[in-house]
Amino acid sequence: MSGTTAGYAPDPPEAAPAGRRARREAERRAGARGGRLAALLVFLPPAAAALAVVLRGIGERQLWRDEHATWWAATLSLHDLSLLIRTEDVVRTPYYVLMHAWIAVAGDSPTAMRLPAALAMASAAGLTALLGRRLFTTRTGLLAGFAFAVVPSVTRYGQEILPYAFAVAAVLLSTLLLARALRQPGLKVWAGYALTVPLIGWSDLTAVTVLGAHLAMVLAARRSGDRIAGWAYTAAVVPGLCFVIPTAVQGAGQGTPGAVRGPGAGTFPEDLFGSWAVAVPVLALGLTGLCFAGRHALPAIVWIALPPLAACVTAPEQRLPLPAGPLLCTVPAWLLLAAVAVGRLAGPVAGPRAGAGAAARRGMGWVLAAAAVAGLTWQALPGLREARADQRGEPDFRGAARIVEAGQRTGDGVVFSGVTAARRAMAYELRDDPGRPRDVLMYRTPQRLGSYDAQECPRPATCLARARRLWLVSPSGGQPLSGMPKATARTIRRDFRTVSTRELTGLRLLLLERTRGTSGDPAGKEDPARRKVHV
Numbered sequence: 001m002s003g004t005t006a007g008y009a010p011d012p013p014e015a016a017p018a019g020r021r022a023r024r025e026a027e028r029r030a031g032a033r034g035g036r037l038a039a040l041l042v043f044l045p046p047a048a049a050a051l052a053v054v055l056r057g058i059g060e061r062q063l064w065r066d067e068h069a070t071w072w073a074a075t076l077s078l079h080d081l082s083l084l085i086r087t088e089d090v091v092r093t094p095y096y097v098l099m100h101a102w103i104a105v106a107g108d109s110p111t112a113m114r115l116p117a118a119l120a121m122a123s124a125a126g127l128t129a130l131l132g133r134r135l136f137t138t139r140t141g142l143l144a145g146f147a148f149a150v151v152p153s154v155t156r157y158g159q160e161i162l163p164y165a166f167a168v169a170a171v172l173l174s175t176l177l178l179a180r181a182l183r184q185p186g187l188k189v190w191a192g193y194a195l196t197v198p199l200i201g202w203s204d205l206t207a208v209t210v211l212g213a214h215l216a217m218v219l220a221a222r223r224s225g226d227r228i229a230g231w232a233y234t235a236a237v238v239p240g241l242c243f244v245i246p247t248a249v250q251g252a253g254q255g256t257p258g259a260v261r262g263p264g265a266g267t268f269p270e271d272l273f274g275s276w277a278v279a280v281p282v283l284a285l286g287l288t289g290l291c292f293a294g295r296h297a298l299p300a301i302v303w304i305a306l307p308p309l310a311a312c313v314t315a316p317e318q319r320l321p322l323p324a325g326p327l328l329c330t331v332p333a334w335l336l337l338a339a340v341a342v343g344r345l346a347g348p349v350a351g352p353r354a355g356a357g358a359a360a361r362r363g364m365g366w367v368l369a370a371a372a373v374a375g376l377t378w379q380a381l382p383g384l385r386e387a388r389a390d391q392r393g394e395p396d397f398r399g400a401a402r403i404v405e406a407g408q409r410t411g412d413g414v415v416f417s418g419v420t421a422a423r424r425a426m427a428y429e430l431r432d433d434p435g436r437p438r439d440v441l442m443y444r445t446p447q448r449l450g451s452y453d454a455q456e457c458p459r460p461a462t463c464l465a466r467a468r469r470l471w472l473v474s475p476s477g478g479q480p481l482s483g484m485p486k487a488t489a490r491t492i493r494r495d496f497r498t499v500s501t502r503e504l505t506g507l508r509l510l511l512l513e514r515t516r517g518t519s520g521d522p523a524g525k526e527d528p529a530r531r532k533v534h535v
Helices: 015-055 065-074 078-084 090-106 110-135 138-150 152-158 164-183 187-203 205-223 229-242 245-251 268-273 276-292 294-318 325-344 359-387 397-407 422-429 486-495
Strands: 413-416 442-444 469-475 496-504 507-514
Touching: 015 110, 015 138, 015 152, 065 090, 065 110, 065 422, 078 090, 090 110, 090 187, 090 245, 110 138, 110 152, 110 164, 110 325, 138 152, 138 325, 138 359, 152 164, 152 268, 152 325, 152 359, 164 187, 164 205, 164 229, 164 325, 187 205, 187 229, 187 245, 205 229, 205 294, 205 325, 229 245, 268 276, 268 325, 276 294, 276 325, 276 359, 294 325, 325 359, 397 422, 397 496, 397 507, 413 422, 486 496
Parallel strands: 413 469
Antiparallel strands: 469 507, 496 507
16 A cells, blocks of 8 residues: 555645745735725724814805915916916915816816815825834724814814825825835835825925934834935835926925914914814823834834924924914824824734733723713814804805895906905805996906916006996905005095995995096006906
8 A cells, every 4th residue: 555545645746835925825815805894994984083073064164365375376377376386386286277277177166166175175084094003003093083073173174175184195005005105015016105295295394394203113114223214214215296296396585475473482272283182192192102102102202393493494394274274284193103102002013012911901992982082072073163164253245145135236347455365255156247337446466477366457547437336345344444555545435425334253245436526547458347357
C-alpha cells in the first residue's frame, strides 16, 4: 500500500502556492468589501444628522453682504468674471466657477444657492467620523462626527453661500487619505491625496496651513521606520501647491467684498463654535484629549494652532469676512480630541491597545459617547437658533425690497446713500420683479469696470431728469443724503421732497417725489437710468 491515502490526489507542487495566493486574494477582497461596508456605516449616520440639522430653515434667513457678492460674481458671464478677478477676489475663482455652473442648473434662490455648502458640511461630518475611526477607534470617530453635526457654526456656514464648508470637507478628506497612505501605502491613495491639496487651496488659502499637520504625521511615520513617506509626501504636495501658489500671489493685497473684522481674542472661541456654551466644554475636553492622543497629539496641535496664526497675520490684508470662517477647518480637530478625552474613560483610544478592554467597560464607553452627544446637543440649541437667524448687524434689504414692490410705480428710480453693498443687495432682492425701479444714478456698470462697485453719474441732474419718484436707501441714523456726493445730494434736495420714511433694521428707506416746478435736463442723448445694475 502506498503512502498516499486512497481517494486523495495531492496538488502538484507548483499548484500549492497558486492555491494559497488565490485564497489570500479572496480573503483580501472579502475584507475590503467588509471594510468598505463598515466605513459606509460609520460615514452615513453623522452625515445624515448634519444634513438634517443644516437643512432646517436653510432658505428662511436673508442673504448678507458676502453672500450677495457670491451671487453677483457667480451670475456674471465667464468673460465678466475674468475681468473681475483681475482686480478683486481671485482666490475665490474656483468657487465662483462652481457656483456659476450650479446656479445655471438649480437657480438662485437662497435654498438652491446654499445647498452645495450644506452637502459639503454633511460630508465633513461623515469624514470626521471616518478620520476618528482611522486614527483612534470607531466609537471616537462616531462621537466626533455626531458632535460636529450639532455645532452651531457648522449650521451657520452650512447655510452660507461661501466656500468655507468646502474647505472643511477638503481638509478632512486630505487628512483621511494621508492617514490611509501612511498605514497602507499605494500609488492610488497617494495620488488621491495629491489631488486634495489644490482642493484645499482653492477652497480657502488659510486652510492650506493644515499641510503643516500633515508634515508632522509624515515625520512621525519616518521615525517609525517608513522610508518612503517623506518622498511620497513631497511628490504629492509640491505639484498640488503649484496650482495654488500663483493664485495666492496674484490675490495678495486683494480683498473680499465683505466685512473687515479679523479674529479677535475676545470673540474667537465663541465665533468658532457658534456659542460659548459649546466652545467651553469642547475646548476643555480637547485640551484634555491631547494627553491621551499618543503620537497623534503633535499633528493635532499643529492643526489647531497654525490656521489661527495665519489668519491673525493675514487678516488685515485679506479683510476676512468673518472671524470663524477661515478657521472652521480646526473644528474637527478640536472635536476629535474632545472625543478622545471622553473615550479614554472606557479604555485606551490610541496605540496598539486602542479599543481594548472588558466588554462592560466598552459598553460604558458607548453610553458615555451617547450622553456626550446628547449633552452637547442640549448646549447647542440656543446657538443653533441664532445660527439660523439673520446675520447680526446686517441691514434688512429683504424688508426694503418688499416695501418697494408694494408701493412702486412705473418709472420709479432707486438711489443709494452710503450703505455698503446696498446696490448688490437690492439687485438680488428685486431680481425677479420685471417692473423694479431703475438704478438711475449708475453711470458705468460693475461689469464694465471689472469690479463689485459701479461708477455713479457725474451729472446727477441729467441722470435724474426722467425720474418722477425715487426710492432712497440710506443707513439708519444721520442725514439720509450724507453718504452721497455733494452734487448728487444737492440736486435731490433741490428737486425732490420726502413723501414717506420707513425705518428698518440697519437702514432707512425713503420715498421721494419730484417737486412741482422742477425739471431735469433731458438733453442727454443716452439715458443712464436704463443701464441695469446686473445683467
